[in-house]
Amino acid sequence: MTSYFTTPPTIVPGSLAAHPQPELTIDDLVLRPWADTDAPVFLGAYRDPAIQRWHTRQPADEEQVRTWFAQYRQAWAQERGASWAVTRDGEVLGRTALGRFDLDDGNAVCAYWVLPAARGAGVAPRALTAVSAWALGEAGFHRLHLSHSTRNDASCRVATKAGFQFEGTKRSEAVHADGRHDMHLHARIRGDDEP
Ligand SMILES: CC(C)(COP(=O)(O)OP(=O)(O)OC[C@H]1O[C@@H](n2cnc3c(N)ncnc32)[C@H](O)[C@@H]1OP(=O)(O)O)[C@@H](O)C(=O)NCCC(=O)NCCS
Numbered sequence: 707m708t709s710y711f712t713t714p715p716t717i718v719p720g721s722l723a724a725h726p727q728p729e730l731t732i733d734d735l736v737l738r739p740w741a742d743t744d745a746p747v748f749l750g751a752y753r754d755p756a757i758q759r760w761h762t763r764q765p766a767d768e769e770q771v772r773t774w775f776a777q778y779r780q781a782w783a784q785e786r787g788a789s790w791a792v793t794r795d796g797e798v799l800g801r802t803a804l805g806r807f808d809l810d811d812g813n814a815v816c817a818y819w820v821l822p823a824a825r826g827a828g829v830a831p832r833a834l835t836a837v838s839a840w841a842l843g844e845a846g847f848h849r850l851h852l853s854h855s856t857r858n859d860a861s862c863r864v865a866t867k868a869g870f871q872f873e874g875t876k877r878s879e880a881v882h883a884d885g886r887h888d889m890h891l892h893a894r895i896r897g898d899d900e901p
Contacts, residue, residue: 716812717846719785727782728844730790732836735829737790737802740778744791745771747798747821757819760858762882778803785809792820792833799824802833804841804850812848814841818864825860831867835901838868842896851893855880865892869901 730737740748745768751757752764765771781787787805791798800820807814816837818830841847852870854861866872870892879889 711810713810715810716848717807717809719809722785722807722809722845723783727788727790728840730836730840732832734794735799735832735836736793737833737836738793739782740775740789740791742772742775744798745775748774748801751801751819751821754822756822759883760855760861761819781805787814790833790837792829794824794829799829800833802830802837804837812846814847814850816850816852816870818861828867830864831901834864834868834870838894842894847896849893849895851891853879853889853891855882855887856890857887862890862892865890867901868894869898870894871898 727739729739748771749765749768752761758764765774778787778789781789786807787803789801789803792800792802798821800818802816802818804814804816816834818834820829838850841850850870851873852865853876854865856875862872871894873891873893876889876891878886880887
């Protein structure tokens with residue numbers, strides 16, 4: 707017997723993938739889908755010790771990066787996620803992504819990194835703010851959440867600056883190179899105050 711939901715979906719299936727993944731702008735930043743020509747800079751980002759520390763899944767080489775980019779395109783087409791290159795004047799500064807789309811409840815998970823040379827200038831909070839505005843507005847999501855290690859103070863600042871309220875500590879949730887870490891949960895829901 708086919709199961710069914712007693713509530714309508716928050717986002718109608720097919721409504722996101724009916725359009726190309728949008729390009730987003732905030733101040734002088736342009737967020738656009740990844741292009742295969744970004745593979746060298748994307749691979750280079752994962753040579754940075756801080757990105758290696760906090761993002762335990764690493765690409766091995768440029769070919770694998772291009773496979774990831776193809777997976778990003780597929781994720782958009784299947785309404786599972788979206789990944790943006792954060793650029794300024796055509797130069798890639800970082801990555802902001804949404805994943806684990808749940809169209810029924812209208813939830814998604816956020817992730818980000820910024821290249822070392824671009825840090826400290828509010829790139830990640832502004833990119834996250836732009837993605838949140840699109841996701842909680844036009845796209846129709848209701849709740850976005852993110853998790854960071856309790857030892858990652860810079861990421862906690864990004865979440866707070868982008869209006870993601872602290873909701874609690876998830877004990878011993880994630881494995882990093884130096885063992886298990888407690889994780890902070892932050893979320894922003896539709897109607898929250900603008901950051
Ligand atoms: C966390 C990260 C995305 C922040 O991006 P960003 O664009 O530099 O964000 P901000 O400019 O708002 O800076 C955030 C905090 O980083 C710290 N910071 C400032 N300048 C910095 C620099 N040059 N280098 C490193 N950290 C710096 C500060 O604590 C700052 O908070 P403050 O503005 O309240 O002082 C970036 O440091 C990064 O990519 N880190 C490695 C990967 C990572 O942690 N990803 C998130 C996993 S959950």
